[in-house]
Amino acid sequence: MTHMNGARGNGASTPAITVNGLWKVFGKRGEKALAPEYQGIPRAEIQDALDCVVALRDVSFQVAEGETFVVMGLSGSGKSTLVRCIIRLIEPTAGEILIDGQDVLQFDDKTVNEFRRNQVAMVFQHYGLLPHRSVIENAAYGLEVRGVEQSERLDRAAAMLEKVGLSGREYAAPRELSGGMQQRVGLARALTVDPAILLMDEPFSGLDPLIRAQMREELAELQSEMKKTIVFITHDLDEAITVGGRIAIMRDGEIIQLGTPEEIVDSPTDEFVQEFTRGISKTRVLPISRIMEPPCCVASQDDSPKSVMQTMSMSNHSYVFITDENQECVGIATKEQIASCGADQQDSLENIDAHQPQAIPADTSIEKALPLIIGHDFPIPVTNDQGELLGMASQSAILEVIAQSAKDNAQPVEPAPASA
């Protein structure tokens, strides 16, 4: 799992984007849907009563600086409307969107254009490239409307194209490129203006699964370098989990759950969310700490082999975790190894010839930890950030989780529709 959220849990700083009570109602009598008497009434009934479509219904959330915030939902859930409201391509009916402390919805036309030119950039599902311009002219478009001089904007565009792996294709026409490459142009066009906020509207939905996975990897790489605030729209929970720090799940214009992948997979708020999570393997999302057991038997390096042998015999354990003075795990020893150490007439375990498996940090996903655990016939130490021994992960516990998740997934899963 690739986490791109540099600032996860960084709640102290002011959020990059704050959305408060955002509404969008399409239709002539749209404002009426905001009235309290329609509160809690299903969207379809409002549509029948007022002949208007409620696309966003009292949506509120905050995105921290440098965070990748994912909005997930099916077609018609309002996720594309939401991202277009942020950049005012669609005028919201009510609410506020604070960026840099300013309410985007109060901007006049000129300020909106300045805001679009300097602070945000967007990547589109259907690329939205200018077919009559070459790749590099497309990538430089944002700087061109900003009024940057030609030689400078082409230099910057070329540098960005190189970053997304398109050097050599600068003067190709967009139609000569594959879908994945066209979307790289779209990404380069957005990044060339160096925006603080990047809005991505299902950027990879139109691509083949292989290319999609590759693009996600590359985006993660770019993001680890650039630390943009990203709002990422997708209809695919799998993609949401791969890409995002926090995920907002939308249905009928409302956010029905907002949380980390772990929270969503672990405790879905309702059946709708649960239906989504069914296709997701829990092992991808849950950290190893969830199946960690307390270490069976711990001995300090300074203990004598004899006393350790005694403890092991008494507690009937076949392995012992050996720690140093910093509580770091230096190895795992079997009874036989302890015994041979004792036979060598040593009075401590310092020079014992023990197993030295790679310790697993506690926030590693089970899936990632899997290869480190399988193949050993002893449990593996789990450590915290400081490297201190927290517990152990055993093969049997892992197998139990995998078996459970396979059982959950055995029910038929509806495939998610291709696009929103």
Next chain:
Amino acid sequence: MRFPTRNDAISETSLHQISPVMMRFKGAFLLLAGMGLAILVSFLVHRFHVPGALDFPVDIGNPLTDSIDGAVEWLVINLAWFFDAISDNLKIALGKLRDFLVWVPWPVMVATVLMVGWKVATFKIGLASAVALALIGAVDLWEAAMVTVAIMLVSVAISVIIGLSIGVLASKSDWVDAGIRPILDGMQTMPAFVYLVPGIMFFGLGNVPAVIATVLYSIPPCIRLTNLGIRQVDPSVVEAGRAFGSSRIQLLTKVQIPLAVPTIMAGINQTVMLALAMATIAAMVGAGGLGLEVLRAMGQLEQGDAFVAGVAIVILAIIVDRISQGYITSRRRSTE
């Protein structure tokens, strides 16, 4: 046990088939009955000389035409400076262009057409156009053809400038669009001769009213297709343009118009064809050129001359059409 008899079958089919047949022809029966009634009423009116039904009881024709005459007269007298200015400038432009076209030696002109056709469309089209143009010279209609081309070019230039501007306005404003739509519909249903009338009214006889008539006649497709082309630009591309902060002018010049060019060019192509047609008909108000040759030959019953001049017009039309179509096709290929 009872076997089905022939009568059973008949009664069943008659029940289920005849009534749909009746239904299907019901409209035709009603139409025939209505027409019969109309003829019967007309016959009765004639038979009994119904007063007021054979002659129209009122006549507002005369006052109407009189008032139009008055209005035109007033305009001609009071806006003479305006019409004169247009007339003088058009005369100068037309004269200079005609003189230039006639001054260029025919091999140079033919070679130019060959190169333009080749570069803009294909070599085949260029070659065919050059040969066809040489044919016009070979039947001694070179000068007449150049006069027609001059009228056409001046008219097209005016049509395109005005047409593009109105088209862009119409694409940006639904009000303008709704306003000009019925006017354009009217212009496109009017017979070609009608366009000669305002020209004669304000500019008298000659090449100038020909240009005015040609502009009026050829401008609608340019307006319509400019409007359509800009409105039809892929909305996702326009959205991307807006998302990056394009101003309205930037959106128009950097995104919408470039992407509408194939459609706009189709409009200009139609404008050119209509202009050529009108430049020919305009011989009736005293314009020179190939049309005048046809008109003169027909008046003097010289079928051969009339035929040759007619074919020359067709050749000119084909050359212009092939080259501009070729340009549209190659342009379309490069933007899609």
